[in-house]
Amino acid sequence: MIFDVDHPEWLVLLVFAALPMITRGYRLQPYPALGQELADPLSRLLELGLRFAASFAIAALVLGLAGLHLEGGSIERTGEGAHIVILVDRSASMDNSFAGRPPSGEEESKSATARRLLSAFVETRQHDHFGIAAFSTSPIHVLPLTAEKDAVLAAIEAIDRPGLAFTDVGRGLAMAVGMHNADTTPAPRAILLVSDGAAVIDRKVQDQLRKALARQPVNLYWLFLRTQGSKGIFYQPKPDEVDSPERLPERHLHKLFQTLGVPYRAFQAENPQAIADAIREIDKLERRLIRYTEEIQQTDLSALAYLLASVALLALVAAKMLEAPALVADRSSVRALHWSEGRQS
Template sequence: MTLAFTHPYGLLLLPLAFLPLFAGVQDTEPYPSLQTARSDPLSNAADLVLRLLGSLAIAGLVLGLAGLHRLGQSIERTGEGANIVLLFDRSASMNDTFAGDAPTTTGGESKSAAARRFLKEFVTTREHDRFGIAAFSTAPMFVLPLSDHRDATLGAIDAIEQPGLALTNVGKGLAMALSMHDSDILSTHGADGGISSRAIVLVSDGAAVIDRKVQQKLEAAFLKRPINLYWIFLRTEGARGIFDRPGPNDMDTPRAMPERHLHLFFQNLKIPYKAFEVENPAALGEAVATIDKLERRPMRYQERIPQKDLSGVVYAVAALSLFLLTLVKLAEVRLSDRGLSQPAGRGHPEEQ
């Protein structure tokens, strides 16, 4: 349990708690001589307790004012889930429908809108997953680091419906997604023991030739750590697919058939890889559901316990001390009123 204070400077008032040790709450009264009174352990103890109660009340109030609280903690739990980097193609064609039209002309749903709908559903249902977001068009773009901030993830998925940019640079996007996993492994210090599943979900509607140099770098990077790769390919009507075989007159080169060759490249990476060719919103939903089913490895995740305000507790202690002190005060008797003749009108001597 870690305690902390909201206003630590308030603690400068804490020495005030020593005040009651110097002066009690009881009334002082004139008495001829204390020489005859013997030291009484019980009275001394009572005196000390009363003074301590005063100290306790002051200390309680000061701690409460300083905002004593228990820090938020995270507890490690085990569940099913994964660390997933969503890698979005933000090229302009993502804003077209599966039929290749602008969404306004046909009333159909654009590819990015469909992707947004199903991925948001996916993110909301996956309770323990941690998500990171990267995007790419001409250049890779870091959007959000891997985290369990659900609404941040949803905000970033919302943004994929915004107009996209020109090109599709898959290679650099993948490199960015990989480096996000790397920095996450470093920043969590392998807290999950390396058992939890790490995945990249690539959502794109096209492919491009990956530069030879970038290919080698990706191969090396994928070799270093096991990462599951899913490619949701949003195929536009009439466009080439990733499972297309070259016809007798077609050139079987990456430039002529980038989708097929990117798929082959992924297959040759020797990592768990699955490709989904999606031609309508319903198929996209199925693809997401399949990923949901596959990415269910046990993982350790951190459950956050929010910070707890303890000032109520210390105020209660202070209130209790003050209550006891007030009671004691009520039980006080006045020596000078009893037995000694006093001017009339100063209390009722028979009252005891």
């Protein structure tokens, strides 16, 4: 329970709360010689009460103006989830349908399907942090790991925009690992690679990846959107076929991923339904223990301050209503009053 104000500069006005204690909140009445009467305890109490009410009203109004509130905070809780970097292939082929041609009529491009299903996935995950990286001709850093769902969804909304020419998956992956490195909160981590193709990864980049993953263990998921006619991840070459990364990049990327020394699952999807199934499976797998912080909203107390001020002011107004009216209100009697006062002192 910590009290705080939004605008501390207004608190200066609190000095005015002392005013009613010093000055008179009522007018002098031209009764002769009343000042010589000894004040009875009840009157004194009443006067003190009214002064106090006025002080209190001013103080409460100032606190309301300054925006008094109970400070919010955050508590750490444990739940299910993970920090996931979504690494999206933005090569031009992603804009085709699963049949490998520009989508027509009812058809949906691979990237549009991925976008739709990934958005739904992100929205259902309660405690996850997401980061987005894209790769095509070059790796593109989009969004660092964040809990802000709006930003994640806005970044996912961009993935079905026309992409570029090539597929530089190796450097893209290195960037995704780098994004995990940059995120300092301890959490279970995963990379979800969404692509419709693969490429030969440079030896040098392979070594870098291996080293980076040894330092920063992540679960790796590859959601491969297989286009008709593509050999795919699990293709076994015939004995007389050349089994080289250039010829069968998907198969060899899959083999490389298996040797990276991190938990790895590959999903090969040929239609939107298969993508949905794969994402559901990942959703199930990535329910690991995660510590997350829950923000506690601050409690606004200014309304309470205004309420108390109103009550105090109501008392003052009531006192004003009961106050004896000015018997004579012309200048000469006031003058007489002041004259008599002047004499007494």
